[in-house]
Amino acid sequence: MKPMGPIPPDYAGRRVLTIAGMDADYWIDRAGDTPAFIYDMPAIDRRVARLRAALPESVGIHYAIKANPYPPLVRAMAGLVDGLDVASGGEMALALEAKPGRAISFAGPGKRDDELEAAIRAGVTLNLESTGEAARALAIGERTGVVPRLAVRVNPDFELRGSGMKMGGRASQFGVDAADVPALVRMLVERGADWRGFHIFAGSQSLDTAAIIETQAATLALAERLAWAAGHMPPFVNLGGGFGIPYFPGDEPVDVEAIGTALRHAIDTCPLTVSGCGYAVELGRWLVGEAGVYLTRVVDRKVSQGETFLVVDGGLHHQLAASGNFGTVVRRNYPVALAANMDGEAVETASVVGCLCTPLDRLADRIALPRAEPGDIVAIFLAGAYGATASPSAFLGHTAALEVLARAHQP
Ligand SMILES: *Cc1c(COP(=O)(O)O)cnc(C)c1O
Numbered sequence: 001m002k003p004m005g006p007i008p009p010d011y012a013g014r015r016v017l018t019i020a021g022m023d024a025d026y027w028i029d030r031a032g033d034t035p036a037f038i039y040d041m042p043a044i045d046r047r048v049a050r051l052r053a054a055l056p057e058s059v060g061i062h063y064a065i066k067a068n069p070y071p072p073l074v075r076a077m078a079g080l081v082d083g084l085d086v087a088s089g090g091e092m093a094l095a096l097e098a099k100p101g102r103a104i105s106f107a108g109p110g111k112r113d114d115e116l117e118a119a120i121r122a123g124v125t126l127n128l129e130s131t132g133e134a135a136r137a138l139a140i141g142e143r144t145g146v147v148p149r150l151a152v153r154v155n156p157d158f159e160l161r162g163s164g165m166k167m168g169g170r171a172s173q174f175g176v177d178a179a180d181v182p183a184l185v186r187m188l189v190e191r192g193a194d195w196r197g198f199h200i201f202a203g204s205q206s207l208d209t210a211a212i213i214e215t216q217a218a219t220l221a222l223a224e225r226l227a228w229a230a231g232h233m234p235p236f237v238n239l240g241g242g243f244g245i246p247y248f249p250g251d252e253p254v255d256v257e258a259i260g261t262a263l264r265h266a267i268d269t270c271p272l273t274v275s276g277c278g279y280a281v282e283l284g285r286w287l288v289g290e291a292g293v294y295l296t297r298v299v300d301r302k303v304s305q306g307e308t309f310l311v312v313d314g315g316l317h318h319q320l321a322a323s324g325n326f327g328t329v330v331r332r333n334y335p336v337a338l339a340a341n342m343d344g345e346a347v348e349t350a351s352v353v354g355c356l357c358t359p360l361d362r363l364a365d366r367i368a369l370p371r372a373e374p375g376d377i378v379a380i381f382l383a384g385a386y387g388a389t390a391s392p393s394a395f396l397g398h399t400a401a402l403e404v405l406a407r408a409h410q411p
Pocket of ligand 1: 066201204283385
C-alpha cells in the first residue's frame, strides 16, 4: 500500500463528495458524461478573498491563464483579479474577451511578430524576453503608430527553490539578463515606448513559505538596483508568484498570511514605493489547482496476480499530472477517493488505472480504498491547474475531457 497526498480542505472529512453544494452525480449530469473536470468557483472565490486580505493594498493579483484556460473559468476569474497574464496569442485573445488590454500582460519566449502587433494594438503589456524582441516590438510600434506598452522581464540572479533559494544566475530563454537590463530600459524610454517596469518570475510550485518571502525581498531589491542603474523608476513591478499547493504525502500548504505580512513590510520600506510604483503577484496553480476535481467512472474491476485494478474511463490523456508524467521525477499518488463513499473503511489495496493502452496510465498506485465496483465514481483531486490543457488529449483517440464551472446555488 502506498500513501496519497492530502485531500484539499474543501472536500476532506466528508462522507460523500460535494462540490459547490452538489454531489458528483449532479455535476456529471451537468457535464453530460464522465470523465469530467468540475471547477469549484465558490472555492476559488474564497481563495482570492483570502489572498486579497493577506496582501498589502498596493499589490494586485494576476491570474496566469496557463494554469487553467477554460473560458468560463477565465471569465469568472477576470471579475475577481486585477490582471490576466498570458503566454501566447491564443491566451491573449481569450483574455481580451474578459479584460481590457491594459489589464493584460503577455510573457513568454518566441512571440511572433503577429502576436506582438496584436498585443500592441490591443494595449496589452508585453513582458520582453530579450533585446531582440524589444527591437521588434519598437519597430512594430513605429510602423503602426501605436505607443507600445513594454515591460522588461528580468532573468533574475536567484531562483525560488522548494527548500531555500539557489543563488547564482543561470542561462535562460526567459527574460533579459540583469546586467543587460539598465541599457535596455534606457533605450525603451528614449525610443518613446510606454515603459511599464519589470517582470521578475523566479520559480513555481514552492511550498516553502520562507523561501517565497526571501525571494520576494530579493525581487524588490533587484528591481530597485536595476532602477537606479537605469536612471528610471518603474511604474510597476510584477513580483512573480510561485506559491505551490500540497499534492503529496507530507506536503504542507504555504502560509499566505505570513507572506502578506512580510511583503507589506518589504514594500513599505522599498524606495520604489515612494516613487509611486505599483505591484502584482501572478499566480496560476495556487488560485485554481485545489478547486478542480476530475471525476471518472470505474469501467472494469480486475485482479491480476493478486493485485486489484480499478480501470476507469479517464486517464492521463486528460490528467497527465496525476499519472506522474508531468514534471515529476518520482511517481507519487495524488489524493483520490470514491465520490459516494469518501470515508468508508479502506478494505482493499487497489490501483486506479486509466483507459489508455500504455502502462504509464496509472492514476493511483496501490492505494487503500473502500471496495469499488464498475459504475462507481472515482474523484481525483488537485485537478484545477495543469489538467485538461496540459495533457495529451489526442493520444489514443479518446474523447476530449468534459469541463464544468460549478457555481453556487445552481437549480
Ligand atoms: C507558469 C507561469 C506562472 C504560473 O505559475 P503557477 O505555478 O501556476 O502559479 C506565472 N508566471 C509565469 C511567467 C509563468 O510562466
